[in-house]
Amino acid sequence: MSLCNLFDKYRDGEMTPSQKGEFESHLAACTSCREKTALLDNLSYFVKRDVPQTADLAGQIASRAFRQNRSWDALILSWIRPGPVLAALALAFLFISLVWIVPEYRQLNILSEYERFMDEAETINLSTSASQVSNDSDLVLWLQQEGNPQ
Amino acid sequence: MSIADSADSALIENTLKGDEWAFAELVRRYQAAVWGTVHRTLGNSSENEDAVQEIFLRAFNSLHKFDLKYPFGPWILRIATNYCIDQLRRRKSRKVRLWSELTEFDQERLLRDSSQEGDWDSRATEAKEGYAKVARALLDGLNPKYRAAFILREVEDRAYDEVAKIMGTSEIAARVRVSRARSELQKKFRAYLSGLKRKERSQNL
Numbered sequence: 001m002s003l004c005n006l007f008d009k010y011r012d013g014e015m016t017p018s019q020k021g022e023f024e025s026h027l028a029a030c031t032s033c034r035e036k037t038a039l040l041d042n043l044s045y046f047v048k049r050d051v052p053q054t055a056d057l058a059g060q061i062a063s064r065a066f067r068q069n070r071s072w073d074a075l076i077l078s079w080i081r082p083g084p085v086l087a088a089l090a091l092a093f094l095f096i097s098l099v100w101i102v103p104e105y106r107q108l109n110i111l112s113e114y115e116r117f118m119d120e121a122e123t124i125n126l127s128t129s130a131s132q133v134s135n136d137s138d139l140v141l142w143l144q145q146e147g148n149p150q
Numbered sequence: 151m152s153i154a155d156s157a158d159s160a161l162i163e164n165t166l167k168g169d170e171w172a173f174a175e176l177v178r179r180y181q182a183a184v185w186g187t188v189h190r191t192l193g194n195s196s197e198n199e200d201a202v203q204e205i206f207l208r209a210f211n212s213l214h215k216f217d218l219k220y221p222f223g224p225w226i227l228r229i230a231t232n233y234c235i236d237q238l239r240r241r242k243s244r245k246v247r248l249w250s251e252l253t254e255f256d257q258e259r260l261l262r263d264s265s266q267e268g269d270w271d272s273r274a275t276e277a278k279e280g281y282a283k284v285a286r287a288l289l290d291g292l293n294p295k296y297r298a299a300f301i302l303r304e305v306e307d308r309a310y311d312e313v314a315k316i317m318g319t320s321e322i323a324a325r326v327r328v329s330r331a332r333s334e335l336q337k338k339f340r341a342y343l344s345g346l347k348r349k350e351r352s353q354n355l
Binding site: 007011032035039040042044054055059061065 | 174206301303
């Protein structure tokens, strides 16, 4: 492995004294690592010294913070946390499922029950008089009177 | 919890109770740090004062979400860093503005000088302004996340775990960003130099 790959470790001061000594010998011979060190030193130096003094904005900011006119929707959004929102959505989904999906399922069950009765009636009709059953209510009445064949 | 942290906690609790003075005090404690991060990351801009105000207003509006178990410093610097990254993304088109402000002669001279080792502080004052512009121009070309990580680590001398906390990422990701920033800066610097050398050769022919 080229010692150039250890540049970051050297730069971050994370080498043992012996590793450091070895890297510094490499540095003396490697133009690329030397150029990189000089460039980073110079960049940091100029960015560091380039910061002007700031005015004291504390009073101004605090006053703005307490006087800002926040719209009601921004206020609500600022209080919303992702955890409770997700929990509320999950509860809402569960509620909707109970209100809409379960009754529909029950209705489906009633329909399939009805279809089963019809099938049974049809089978029995083969051996009984067709005139006994002329419509749905007659069918139910007939099944109640004759008993469920199951 | 340190004394400074418990003092911050008291100021935050009082701010949440409606004490304006407490918030002003909290701002006073951290405005220099936020100002430094904003200035170093966004460069010298007339918008920096507005940026600092906006950062503290965002912090104020989210103060009720702040967990008092943690120190306030990294939290406010995280808001500042995220704000700066957003701003840098927005102004992508202005990437090389500072560089192009220099005359061709200055660009050439400054690039030559910036590859030399030594004490820049002892060089001529008028040249220093130019060097700072070169530094800024090179940083302007970096990906906003790499640039923010570079500033926190190289310029503000923060440990990687702190850089990670401020950037809301893992320590490994913070190391990768700093390392890539260093390599990209060198690549960009070399690109400028080779461009200049090509130009020189064509002029000599």
